[in-house]
Each structure stands twice: as structure tokens, then as C-alpha cells.
Amino acid sequence: MAKRKSRKMRGSNTYGHGIKGRRGKGRKGGKGLPGIGKHHWSYALKHPEYLWGNHGFTSHHPKEEIREINVGTLSENIEYLAENKLALYDGDKYEINLEILGINKLLGSGRVDKKIVVKVKHASKIAVDKIKEAGGEVVNA
DSSP, X not given: OOOOHHXXXXXXXXXXXXXXXXXXXXXXXXXXXXXXXXXXXHHHHHOGGGSSSOOXXXXXXXXXXXXXXXXXXXXXXXXXXXXXXXXXXXXXXXXXXXXXXXXXXXXXXXXXXXOEEEEESEEOHHHHHHHHHTXXXXXXX
């Protein structure tokens, strides 16, 4: 009959099996996230993302990033844009396509004192009213 190792190794803490100790994830309480509702509950409280169930919903279509500009900013910089050929000056009106500049929404903050024809994907109601009041036009792209 072979001698038991546990009798020889009393007080050694690992019984000759090193740090891992012959475990198949047994010494750390299980593989994955077992015991999350029992002996690992304090871990679950510190990391609530590991609690059960599905949360929220998954959006399966790409979201469009909103890049906006105010009508006041556009009115202040329209001459500079026309000098750099990003806008056209046609006698009494400026024409600009904001999608070329990477802008897809026109907002209504500021003052408009020039006639501007703006081509943009989205525009707020206040922005459209201010452009029309100044003699311009907003065209949805």
C-alpha cells in the first residue's frame, strides 16, 4: 500500500502540486462566471454588467452622425466660403451645398442678413424661416 502524500506534506499549503494545484479551474470557484448569484455575489455587485438578462436593444443599422452649423455662423462666413470656391455668388444670392463641407444639419441660431440658397439634408424650422425671411431658400438634398 502506497503512502499518502497528504501525511508527508502537512503544512506545505500546496501538497507538492505547485501554485495551480491540479485544478481544472477548481480553486478559483469555477470557470466563467459561476456562482455569480451565490459565492461570487460581491463580484456581481461591483460589476453590474455581469448580472443576468438582456438589457436595452440592439440597433442593426448604422447611425448617422449629426454635423450641424447655425445660420448665423453660415451668414458670417459665406463670403470667405465664396472666396475659396466652396460657395457660389450669383449676383445677389449666395448658393452653397453644405454636404460638400460635411455638414448635414442647419440650425436656427444667429442672424441672417444675406440672401443664401442652402442645399442641406436636414434643417430646423427656425433656420428655414430665417433664411426665407432674408430672401433665401433651403433645398433638402
